[in-house]
Amino acid sequence: MGKIKELQTSLANKIAAGEVVERPGSVVKELLENAIDAQATEINIEVEQSGVASIRVVDNGTGIEIDDLDLVFHRHATSKLDVDDDLFHIRTLGFRGEALASISSVSKVTLKTCTDNQEGQEVYVENGEVLNQKPAKAKRGTDILVESLFYNTPARLKYIKSLYTELGKITDIVNRMAMSHPDIRISLVSDGKTIIKTNGSGRTNEVMAEIYGMKVAKDLVHVTGDTSDYHLDAYFARPEHSRSNKHYISIFINGRYIKNFLLNKAILEGYHTLLMIGRYPICYINIEMDPILVDVNVHPTKLEVRLSKEDQLYELIVEKIHEAFKNRILIPQNDMDKMTKKHKVLDKFEQQKMEFEKRQQHNTPNHNTLEHHNVSSENNNVLNDEHQLNYSNLTDTFPDSIQESANDYDEYKKAQNEILDDMETEGVSNNEETTTHGNHFSESNINKDIKEPVGGTSSRRVPYMEIVGQVHGTYIIAQNENGMFMIDQHAAQERIKYEYFREKIGDVANESQNLLIPLTFHFSKDELMIINQYKGELDKVGVHLEPFGGHDYIVDSYPVWFPKQEAEEIIKDMIEYVLEHKKVDVKKIREEAAIMMSCKKSIKANHYLKNNEMADLVNQLRETEDPFTCPHGRPIIINFSNYELERLFKRII
Structure with missing residues (x-):
């Protein structure tokens, strides 16, 4: 009698889950990708005990047809591929049809879905098997609740890190998804507390302000570039905001977060001599390209990809980073806010700032010296002008302390968005040259009276x-x-x-x-x-x-x-x-x-x-x-x- 036999479906799914579902963050990633592929404009994520107890992802996407519910939890069942050629033109985040099958094999899953705002369906799955399906009230979209993760694989559960670590992994995944899809409203709530909430405005720098704080967001430089095969859209933080690891480098290919050694090297080459050895920048890079030039099917979690013409892309990134900082003033300011910590609310800060500026106007020197409000950089990125101080001292404190202690979070977000609107209007995050107006200057103006x-x-x-x-x-x-x-x-x-x-x-x-x-x-x-x-x-x-x-x-x-x-x-x-x-x-x-x-x-x-x-x-x-x-x-x-x-x-x- 032969020794070779076909694995049972439940066992095969558990083996597949070993690659796809490594930790609670993996579940969040797969469900987020499905929601984005379903054309959702709003996605809400709720986790309990860092996702170990439960993970709930609710979206307002297209939902799942009743006729498709029988196949949703089957391995390699997908709506995104039909023929072999489709594998070389992938524009969706998911395509293998492994996510729900793998997740349901190591957890208890309740799925509610509706496609027409009228008749919804609810499906309960345990250990990879559908135990119940019934009509249910549901809004248009999909609501998936994953409970008791790894309840039937105790060895996997044993190696789950601390709840703090797992929540950090989940937050990181949601942050990167939010950056790559700024047009989608995404929120993450952990044990009843809001961790991140984006407004879906479509502005990447606004999402980065939510993630990294206004201190970093105000110092982002927006660049774009093209070759015959690639379109680059990126935000690079000024060198003074460097970090001790590469974690803050976010690279996306057609909206998909990836890791690539050569592209990381290109970024560091672009920042060459602007960063100390062992320091890394904060940056966001999205590369749009023909899907035929990238192979996303080389890693179980789709983090690593193979690219055609990498050298061409390498040179483009290096060139654009050089251009981004070539004509900018990069003098760091001493951060007094970290010493005083006295500004607790926005209106109090603005009142003090207005009083200071009023006193400065009364004490303005004669015409042989520069007026403080006329000094800026060619590219509107000077740290030395009082115009920018309107933002710097406010934002240095707000993300770290005030945001946590303010009684009205909505008021903070309103102020933050107003600042971003002003920055965009005045070109703070744009690398194009500007003409002399308001607080900006031309070369002749800066030297006119000196x-x-x-x-x-x-x-x-x-x-x-x-x-x-x-x-x-x-x-x-x-x-x-x-x-x-x-x-x-x-x-x-x-x-x-x-x-x-x-x-x-x-x-x-x-x-x-x-x-x-x-x-x-x-x-x-x-x-x-x-x-x-x-x-x-x-x-x-x-x-x-x-x-x-x-x-x-x-x-x-x-x-x-x-x-x-x-x-x-x-x-x-x-x-x-x-x-x-x-x-x-x-x-x-x-x-x-x-x-x-x-x-x-x-x-x-x-x-x-x-x-x-x-x-x-x-x-x-x-x-x-x-x-x-x-x-x-x-x-x-x-x-x-x-x-x-x-x-x-x-x-x-």
């Missing part, structure tokens, strides 16, 4: 400032009508020299000079195979490996563009890079050389400068492409606004 400093043309990205002095031989203190600035002299010169060396190194031909003592390298057999394969490419960049008997090689010369003191270290790093990555990246090597040279040759801390030397340093910084961070991503300039200084000294209560 005598140009000797030695160069003032950059619009670094505002003109008067040098006041120096602290501990390390930080330069400067001022203008917008407040006080602190400049890290080492980081400033590091940026200046980095851009100089980067340009010079890129122009140098592959000329070589000899080492006094040749370097000797011993390779194992597998390493020797790799070295022999890439030896020709190493020769092209000036690293000539010559056989020295057995598995040994020597290097007796190096390219002239290598820093002399670090030549040996760079050669060793290059060879180790080839062994690890199996390629030669000349661009990366030259970049690292420029960073190393700039760091070693810049002035250090505790080095006292004269006023004219400090002014000259600031003027040189003003001429650089990216004057706000050093090559390692550390900030160069920090701004203390007049408003913050007055609050610090209790002139404003």
Whole structure:
């Protein structure tokens, strides 16, 4: 008698559930995707005990026909695929027909649905089997209640994390769904408390304000871009809002959240030198493309996909991030709100702000100085103007504390939406250039009443400032009508020299000079195979490996563009890079050389400068492409606004 037999349906469903239903968040994801595919405009999610006790998802979509109810909980039963060719033109989030079958095999499911607002149906499923079906009162759409998750698979239930962790996973899934579908009203309620609620306005930045807070939302830069195959729509947060992990990078393909190593790398390349090592940006990227160019059927949870022409998409992302920040002022402001925590309601804040601005108008200097309300950036993203302070101090506190303690959440949301409306009207989140009006300016306006400093043309990205002095031989203190600035002299010169060396190194031909003592390298057999394969490419960049008997090689010369003191270290790093990555990246090597040279040759801390030397340093910084961070991503300039200084000294209560 043969040993091979077909698995029972219930057992097969439990095995499938092992891939599809990993935790309560997996159930929320699958049900959310079904609701979105059903063209819902409103989806409400309620969970008890982080989804372990119950998960309820209610939508106002098309509902399920009575004739289809017999197949809803069958494996691989779907309305989204008919023929093989459909698999290569997938525009829906779900398509395999595994979700409901897998969920019902490890839980108790009650489904109510209606397609015409008249006659509804209710189906009860337990352990993957339909136990009851009857007419029921139901609104148009689908209402699914999942209870006692993993009740019949105790091993899976045992490995559920803490309720806090599971709720975090659910919240993360709902957040990303809300970002990718801002036109759908989505709410998440946990144990009777609202976690997230979007209004379905269709504005992604509004959803991001709900998720990340207004402090981040006001500093988002909106960019779009196209190639022959891709359309890119993205929001990138300013570098000062960086995080310690990649969790805040959200990438979507045709509205589907994905993870992709190469696209993550493209984002980090775009932010290159704007972020410190080990820091990651907050960003949202949606890529619209022909479904035939993407294979979404390579991962059980559909998180990983395969893309055609990835290199083209990589270059587009890098280019658009560079463009997004190229002409923006990226001077971070010191956050006094975190120190005081005294603004508890919106109207109180606005009253204080109006009093401050009124006093500022009475104290406005003569016509030889800038008026504070006329200073802004070319792209309306200046942190130094009082117009933006109308938002910054409000929003820094609101998302973290006021939102939680305010008696009227609707009033907060109204204020938040008004701010977003103003931002959109005035172009705060748009990367297009603006003309001079209201609080914005052209180049001629900013310099109209200021005598140009000797030695160069003032950059619009670094505002003109008067040098006041120096602290501990390390930080330069400067001022203008917008407040006080602190400049890290080492980081400033590091940026200046980095851009100089980067340009010079890129122009140098592959000329070589000899080492006094040749370097000797011993390779194992597998390493020797790799070295022999890439030896020709190493020769092209000036690293000539010559056989020295057995598995040994020597290097007796190096390219002239290598820093002399670090030549040996760079050669060793290059060879180790080839062994690890199996390629030669000349661009990366030259970049690292420029960073190393700039760091070693810049002035250090505790080095006292004269006023004219400090002014000259600031003027040189003003001429650089990216004057706000050093090559390692550390900030160069920090701004203390007049408003913050007055609050610090209790002139404003």
